[in-house]
Amino acid sequence: MDEKKERSISRMREEVAYFEPILDILKATPGEMEKLQAFIVENIVNNDREIIQCVEQGKPFLSAQFTHPVEILTAMDIPWYFHVQQQFVAGGTGGTPHLLEDLENMDKLDVPTDCCTLLRILLYYQTAGLLPIPTAYLALTEPCDGVAGLHAAFMNHPDWRDVPVFEPEVPYHDEQRAYDYYAGELKRMIEFITTHTGKTLSTDRLKEVVNETNRGYELWFEYANLRRAVPTPHSYIMPLSAFYTLNFAGAGDPVKTQWYRDLVADAEKRVRENRPEMPNQKIRVLWYDIQPMFFSELAPWMEREWGAAIVMDMVSYCPYELVDTSTEDAMFRGLAKRALQHPPMIHQARGLVDNVLTDIRRIVTDYKIDCVIFPGHMGHKDLAATTSIARETCRELGVAFLNIGMDICDKRYTSVDQIKDKISQFFTAMKLG
Amino acid sequence: MQTNVRSKALRTFSEAAQTIVNPEVQKWKDQGGKIMGYFCAAMPIEMITAAGLLPFRVRATGSTSTELSDAYLANINCSFPRHAFNMALKGEYDFLDGLVFFNSCDHIRRVYDHWIRRVKTPFVKILGLPRQDQPAQVKWFREELAILRQGMQEHFQVEITDDGLREAIALHNTLRRRQRELYMLRKQDNPPITGAEMLTVTVAGTAMPPVRYGRLLGELLEDLGKRAGHSGHRARLMLIGGEMDNPDYIEVIEGQGGLVVTDSLCFGSRLIWKDVDEGAKDPLTALAQYYVADRPSCPRVYTRFGARMDYARKMIQDFKVDGVVFVRLTMCELWGFEQYTASHDSQGWGVPVLFMDRDYAQTSIGQLRTRVQAFLETLEAKHG
Numbered sequence: 140m141d142e143k144k145e146r147s148i149s150r151m152r153e154e155v156a157y158f159e160p161i162l163d164i165l166k167a168t169p170g171e172m173e174k175l176q177a178f179i180v181e182n183i184v185n186n187d188r189e190i191i192q193c194v195e196q197g198k199p200f201l202s203a204q205f206t207h208p209v210e211i212l213t214a215m216d217i218p219w220y221f222h223v224q225q226q227f228v229a230g231g232t233g234g235t236p237h238l239l240e241d242l243e244n245m246d247k248l249d250v251p252t253d254c255c256t257l258l259r260i261l262l263y264y265q266t267a268g269l270l271p272i273p274t275a276y277l278a279l280t281e282p283c284d285g286v287a288g289l290h291a292a293f294m295n296h297p298d299w300r301d302v303p304v305f306e307p308e309v310p311y312h313d314e315q316r317a318y319d320y321y322a323g324e325l326k327r328m329i330e331f332i333t334t335h336t337g338k339t340l341s342t343d344r345l346k347e348v349v350n351e352t353n354r355g356y357e358l359w360f361e362y363a364n365l366r367r368a369v370p371t372p373h374s375y376i377m378p379l380s381a382f383y384t385l386n387f388a389g390a391g392d393p394v395k396t397q398w399y400r401d402l403v404a405d406a407e408k409r410v411r412e413n414r415p416e417m418p419n420q421k422i423r424v425l426w427y428d429i430q431p432m433f434f435s436e437l438a439p440w441m442e443r444e445w446g447a448a449i450v451m452d453m454v455s456y457c458p459y460e461l462v463d464t465s466t467e468d469a470m471f472r473g474l475a476k477r478a479l480q481h482p483p484m485i486h487q488a489r490g491l492v493d494n495v496l497t498d499i500r501r502i503v504t505d506y507k508i509d510c511v512i513f514p515g516h517m518g519h520k521d522l523a524a525t526t527s528i529a530r531e532t533c534r535e536l537g538v539a540f541l542n543i544g545m546d547i548c549d550k551r552y553t554s555v556d557q558i559k560d561k562i563s564q565f566f567t568a569m570k571l572g
Numbered sequence: 573m574q575t576n577v578r579s580k581a582l583r584t585f586s587e588a589a590q591t592i593v594n595p596e597v598q599k600w601k602d603q604g605g606k607i608m609g610y611f612c613a614a615m616p617i618e619m620i621t622a623a624g625l626l627p628f629r630v631r632a633t634g635s636t637s638t639e640l641s642d643a644y645l646a647n648i649n650c651s652f653p654r655h656a657f658n659m660a661l662k663g664e665y666d667f668l669d670g671l672v673f674f675n676s677c678d679h680i681r682r683v684y685d686h687w688i689r690r691v692k693t694p695f696v697k698i699l700g701l702p703r704q705d706q707p708a709q710v711k712w713f714r715e716e717l718a719i720l721r722q723g724m725q726e727h728f729q730v731e732i733t734d735d736g737l738r739e740a741i742a743l744h745n746t747l748r749r750r751q752r753e754l755y756m757l758r759k760q761d762n763p764p765i766t767g768a769e770m771l772t773v774t775v776a777g778t779a780m781p782p783v784r785y786g787r788l789l790g791e792l793l794e795d796l797g798k799r800a801g802h803s804g805h806r807a808r809l810m811l812i813g814g815e816m817d818n819p820d821y822i823e824v825i826e827g828q829g830g831l832v833v834t835d836s837l838c839f840g841s842r843l844i845w846k847d848v849d850e851g852a853k854d855p856l857t858a859l860a861q862y863y864v865a866d867r868p869s870c871p872r873v874y875t876r877f878g879a880r881m882d883y884a885r886k887m888i889q890d891f892k893v894d895g896v897v898f899v900r901l902t903m904c905e906l907w908g909f910e911q912y913t914a915s916h917d918s919q920g921w922g923v924p925v926l927f928m929d930r931d932y933a934q935t936s937i938g939q940l941r942t943r944v945q946a947f948l949e950t951l952e953a954k955h956g
Contacts (some may be wrong), residue, residue, distance in 0.1 A: 145620055249915045250928060251900065253648070254908040262912070282676045284872065287703055288909025295913050306875065308709055311675045325721040327708070383883035476721035488678075491698075492685035514645075520903065523646035524682030533671070 140195055142558075143298075148194050148273040150225060150235065151187040159185050164271045171405050172377075172416065178398045179380045182224065186388045186539065189218045190271055196527065199336035206482040207277055207307065208474040209390040211329060213347040215338045219388055224550065225264055226432065231310060238432065242549055255285040255518020256548040260311055262292055275335040277328065278470055279487075280308035282488035289437040305331040311490055313479060321475035322468075326538060346464045348391030349474065353461045355385050358399035360459035365406040365452075367506050370420040371450045371559060372409040375438045377402065377416075378455040379430065386482065397450060421446030421572045425502050427529070428494075428514045431547035438557045441562065445572040450506045457481040492525050498534050503536045509571055510539040511561070516547045539569040579795035581788040582769060585776035589819060592633055592659070593667055596780035602627050606728060607670040609693075610649040611656075611886070612676040613838045613870075614701050616717060618744050618848065621688060621782055622736035623724050627838075629778035630815045632656040636933055640748035640822065644686045650679040650814040651932035652815050657683050660691045667944075670695035670727070672720065674948040677872065677906060694729045705865035721833055721856070737855035743782055748844040751777065754796070757835045759891055762801030765812070767832020775817050775839050782794045794871045805831035807951040808892055812836045812884060812914075813899035814870060814907050825897065828944045834891040836884055842868040845883075871910035880910075881917045888923055891903070895951045896925045898921050901932060924950055 152441030158180050165177035193200040201219035203212060212219050226235060235241065245263035246252070263269050278290040293305050307324035308318035329340050359381060365372055381402060384395060409415055424441070428450045431437065441447040460480065480486055485493050502508060512534050513526055526542050532538035543561050546552030565572070566572045588594040593601075601607065602677040608625040610617070622625040632655030638645075641658035659665060671693045673684040684698045699716045703711035706910045721732050751774060757764055765773075773792065777785050806829035811822070825831060835841050846867050852858035868883050869876045880933065898914065912926055918925045926947040928940070 140785060173838075248912060249927075251902070251908040252910040253903050254905050258905075260911075262909075280874075283905065285905035285909065287872060287874040287905050291871065292878045292909050292913045294875075295877055295917070304875075306704065307702050308702055308706075308712075310712065311681075311698075316699075316715065322707070323708060370942040492682065517648055520649055520905065521682055523648045524644070525685070526646060527644045528685065 141367060143268055144194055144271075144349055146268045148191050150237075151191055151271070153236075155184050155191070158413065160534060175398070175402060175405065176378065176380075178383055182384060182387065182389065182395075184488070189388070190220045191442065193218050194271050194470040199338070200271070201275055201277055201332070201336070202270070203277040206279055206280050206282075206387045206478060206485045207328065208478045209388070210345060210348045211325065211331055212332075213389060213391045214243055215298060215329070215336075215340050216334055217332060217338045219273075219277075221262070221387065222270055223261060225270060226257070228343075234474050238548070242551070243437050249390065251554070253508075253517070254288070255283070255516075256546050257516075258285045258289040258354075258516055259283050259304065260548055262289060262293060265296055266299070267294055273302060275303045275332065277332075279308055279309065281309040282484040283521060293417055302329070302485065303335045304476050308422055309479065309489060313490060313494075317479065318472050318475045321479060322471040325471055325475060325478070342467050342470075346470060349462050349464050349480070350471060351391040351393055351396055354386070354396045355390075355399050356459055358396065359385060359457075362399070362403050362406055363456070363459065365403065365410055366450055368410040369423070369507060370417070371423070371448050372406040372411075372413040373505075374417045374442065374468070375426075375434075375449040375452070377406075378452065382455045382483070400540055400571045410462075417442050417448055419446045420448045422566065423448055423450045423507055423509045424500070425449075425508045425511045426514070427499070427511055428516055428519065429454055429547060431514060431516075431545060431551055433555060437558060439563075440559060445563070445566055447562075447572065448567070450508065451502045452453070453487060453498075454483045457483075488519065488521050492528055495529060497524055499529060499532050503533070503538050508538055510541065510565070510569060513542040514547065515542045515544040517552060518547075539571065541565040541567070575605055579792055581792040581795065581894055582772070585773050585792070585922070586819075588776035588779045589817070590633060590774045591666055592631065593781075594779060595665070596784060597626070597628065599839070599923065600781055601800055602669060607667060607694075608724075609665065609671040610651060611672070611680050611735060612674045612701070613673055613843055614676065614863050616863055617720060617778075617955075618740040618859060619717065619724070619732060620856075621740040621743060622732045623730045625669070625724075625728065626732075626781055630656050630665070630671070631730045631775070631779075642691070642768050645679070645682070648903055649682075650677070650901050652901055653679045653683045655932050657686060662685065663933065665691065665693070668693050670724070671697075673698040674701035674889055675699075675737065676701065677904070679689075690856070695723070701872075702864055703872055704867070705873055709858045710857070710864050711855060713864045714854075714857050715854050717860055733737075734855050737859070738850070741855060741858065742850055743786070744845040745850060747777060747782060747786050747789065748847055750786065750793065752811055753845040755834065755844075757796060760801055761892075763831065763833055764796040764799055764801045764823075766826055768800060768810070768819040768826055768833070770832075771816070771819045771835075771837070771840060773821070773823055774843060776841075780940070787825060789797055790880060792849060796900070797901070802831055805829055806948045807831070807894040808833045809834070810834045810884070810887055810891065810893040810896045811840070811899060812896060813901075814838050814904060814933070815901060816840070816899060821899075821930070821940075824937055824940050825858040825944050827940060828948055830895070830897075831891060832950050833895075834887045836880070836887065838870055861897050871906040877910070877913060881914065884918075885915075886919055893923055894955070895947060896921070898927045900929050902929045924954065 165173045203219040245260045463469040530540045606625045608620045617627040635655035638654040638658045641654045675681040742746040809830045817839045848862040849858045
């Protein structure tokens with residue numbers, strides 16, 4: 140394998156090396172949470188191994204987004220990786236160990252510094268040859284301007300210029316016409332994948348996969364309902380993992396459904412026995428945006444210092460609607476609707492502000508939320524422009540609202556201490572905790 | 573660079589570009605006419621004309637602060653929507669009878685969400701504008717336009733017929749052709765019109781009745797034919813960027829001796845470089861085809877980066893451009909990433925490129941002067 144290819148998978152190799160011993164420990168530990176966590180870690184490692192193998196053996200694979208219906212990719216039996224995930228590689232504890240060095244190198248690119256860091260750093264990975272060059276690339280037109288700009292940059296990089304690209308066009312509105320239109324885009328996407336990888340789609344296989352993810356969604360819904368309990372059964376890690384596990388590569392595998400079953404069983408038991416994973420819960424928080432890479436420096440602190448439990452968050456909340464698999468057309472329409480309404484960012488940042496307000500209203504009421512926290516990522520310009528309406532909605536609902544203002548990748552923008560200060564002052568001023 | 577032109581038409585254009593409710597708009601309103609605003613160059617203005625309304629593109633000309641809109645939009649939002657929405661909150665857009673938004677960018681689409689809650693414009697719609705230019709997107713956009721047509725007909729009690737659309741398409745194509753004639757004059761070694769004046773003309777075209785505008789364009793073309801062109805400039809420049817409706821900005825550049833001879837701006841050449849197909853069977857499809865696929869794109873159509881670079885290269889060649897000034901409104905991610913990608917492509921353009929960030933309101937003039945000055949010196953050094 141040439142040097143370029145080896146470099147492109149070097150971060151994945153590091154991730155595997157980082158997680159393997161952790162996985163051994165988790166597997167050897169008999170605790171209930173360890174068992175659930177071990178599955179997630181193993182899932183990450185297996186995905187990495189699969190892509191590494193594809194690169195080593197010259198097998199076809201895609202670079203794609205979790206926002207495309209992952210069921211289609213599973214049914215077509217095409218390995219894929221989500222390039223944004225690369226930033227979290229060997230992470231879980233504050234982003235990749237190379238993060239600072241990567242951020243400094245990113246700053247040397249000619250992208251204006253007011254553009255989203257999450258995307259700028261991804262561009263750095265591409266230019267530095269740290270992303271495996273796929274057989275074909277599935278881009279996306281939403282949820283934000285930065286993503287579109289990033290894809291243009293990706294498509295015009297000398298090493299990627301010859302990689303075939305398909306970008307399903309995501310409509311702005313949520314209506315039947317939009318779902319029909321997006322279903323057409325998905326069919327075109329399948330043709331594209333077949334053309335460039337030789338992989339074909341069997342409708343029966345797709346139905347089988349969707350039926351399985353439907354079971355996963357049912358369980359996810361059940362789990363989300365259990366999170367309404369006071370105290371809420373789990374700490375912040377499990378709910379976030381639930382989303383990634385269901386939506387990442389291999390979606391539709393019955394093993395994943397079983398994991399959901401185990402997750403629900405564990406949550407149910409904890410609710411029944413009044414034995415939450417996080418003791419002394421005092422403040423019920425809705426965290427409304429994606430989590431910063433340094434979340435492990437914040438969330439445990441919020442739990443420990445303030446008894447603040449993240450009862451619901453933007454990533455793991457979705458409408459939980461199941462896909463009708465009775466006919467091929469119904470299935471595609473259902474997958475299209477799921478792709479527009481379920482994935483984080485696509486669900487909230489695309490479309491009218493009402494998407495966000497509906498979420499806030501439902502979650503605050505259903506989950507007995509005490510306060511809503513907007514991290515205020517510097518790249519999320521649409522959410523920044525949403526803040527005042529969200530604040531107003533929270534005022535109507537009688538819950539406190541905090542907009543922090545941070546860079547979810549770069550602690551130099553707002554330091555962890557500054558963020559903690561803001562949160563502490565907010566909790567104190569609102570007499571929470 | 574001082575204007576050489578003594579033209580009544582240009583003075584009228586200047587008045588229209590430097591104000592919001594200009595005398596032409598006021599006269600239209602006084603005569604009982606209705607006005608439909610829009611926020612983006614992707615608006616098929618032909619539909620507004622066919623409805624018998626006056627199309628008016630929203631700007632924030634003259635705005636110097638954002639004290640009201642700051643309560644709704646954040647400091648990481650683009651200054652253009654912040655200024656424009658501030659004006660709306662002050663009532664300066666109360667003269668609009670309707671307003672059409674697109675999901676043009678992350679900032680503007682959120683202005684829609686605020687506008688419908690805070691400003692009492694009687695008819696406000698937001699349409700989904702595709703980011704791609706394939707047949708499926710044209711078809712989608714045609715449906716969006718059909719929905720808009722229905723909504724306008726019901727609200728304004730008018731009929732937008734296919735024949736009416738055809739007439740409006742022919743009218744606006746005529747205007748585009750005349751505007752292009754003006755651009756062609758700028759290919760001369762001594763162009764009779766400056767870049768600031770040209771922007772004045774195109775901006776005015778978005779703020780006055782089209783028939784009247786067409787007559788004035790004819791007069792201006794005649795006036796320009798009679799006079800000597802500009803000479804003594806230090807370099808011929810091209811501007812590339814997005815929202816730019818302030819001729820004063822170009823005047824600062826031209827004040828340093830750089831003559832702006834062409835552009836790829838969304839109030840500039842991209843508005844006028846192509847025509848809508850007048851021979852199409854279905855005029856609404858023709859409009860969808862034009863606004864989604866045929867006209868020069870901005871970076872939100874990210875799959876057409878190559879076409880945009882070809883467009884820039886051809887402009888540079890045709891207008892004998894010595895240097896390019898790439899202008900971006902800060903906080904704009906679309907143009908931010910475009911700037912990055914273009915910075916690589918532009919290495920093959922054969923002319924130096926200056927990348928500038930700016931705020932909507934004309935601030936940091938000193939910095940602009942200094943940077944342009946240095947850039948012009950670089951160009952002069954290059955040419956010996």
